[in-house]
Amino acid sequence: MKNSLKEIFTGFNSLVTGMRITLGEFFKPIVTVQYPHESLKMPKRFRGHIELVRDPETGKAICFACKLCERACPSDCITVEGAKLDGAKKKSVTEYKLDFTKCSLCGSCVEACRDNAIRYTHQYNLASTNREDFIMDLFKRMEDDAKANPMPETPKPEVAPQPPANEAPKAEQPQPAAPAQPN
Numbered sequence: 277m278k279n280s281l282k283e284i285f286t287g288f289n290s291l292v293t294g295m296r297i298t299l300g301e302f303f304k305p306i307v308t309v310q311y312p313h314e315s316l317k318m319p320k321r322f323r324g325h326i327e328l329v330r331d332p333e334t335g336k337a338i339c340f341a342c343k344l345c346e347r348a349c350p351s352d353c354i355t356v357e358g359a360k361l362d363g364a365k366k367k368s369v370t371e372y373k374l375d376f377t378k379c380s381l382c383g384s385c386v387e388a389c390r391d392n393a394i395r396y397t398h399q400y401n402l403a404s405t406n407r408e409d410f411i412m413d414l415f416k417r418m419e420d421d422a423k424a425n426p427m428p429e430t431p432k433p434e435v436a437p438q439p440p441a442n443e444a445p446k447a448e449q450p451q452p453a454a455p456a457q458p459n
């Protein structure tokens with residue numbers, strides 16, 4: 277009898293504990309999304325495959341086919357070609373292929389480009405059973421984008437957070453002196 281009462285009490289106690297946790301979670305904000313009907317906005321620093329950047333003033337590719345990115349790629353997945361257009365001082369890109377099957381998203385190409393002519397996309401829905409879908413013609417892709425949006429959006433300058441007006445900026449902390457080297 278004593279054991280039965282103890283079991284009833286333990287069962288009731290665990291039921292109340294479970295219901296309390298369930299009710300607590302029930303009223304919290306929902307953090308899941310109904311993928312694939314909904315998708316998350318990728319963070320600014322997310323690395324999707326690369327793409328060509330267009331000049332916000334001319335609407336054309338910034339890339340001038342110097343091939344620095346091609347040489348910097350450790351996986352040999354970039355192919356760039358360019359040509360000098362009539363009257364132009366330097367080349368313009370005419371072909372930019374990316375073999376995304378080999379890309380490790382290491383970022384060497386983006387770092388190598390001194391003119392910020394390539395950047396990461398925020399695309400992650402890239403599943404396919406066809407290998408050819410990952411051999412990307414980034415030049416054609418950029419031209420298609422240019423037809424749809426003749427002028428790209430000018431990226432907004434990043435503004436560093438300012439301290440409140442009544443708060444003096446923090447003075448730089450003095451660095452500790454380096455220890456003397458033995459002779």
Ligand code: SF4
Pocket residue numbers: 338339340341342343344345346356369388389390391392393394
């Ligand atoms: S993306 Fe940059 S590094 Fe690569 S070819 Fe174009 S200008 Fe040169």
Ligand code: SF4
Pocket residue numbers: 326348349350351352353354378379380381382383384385386
């Ligand atoms: S991210 Fe790395 S592996 Fe991918 S294309 Fe650029 S350099 Fe090559």
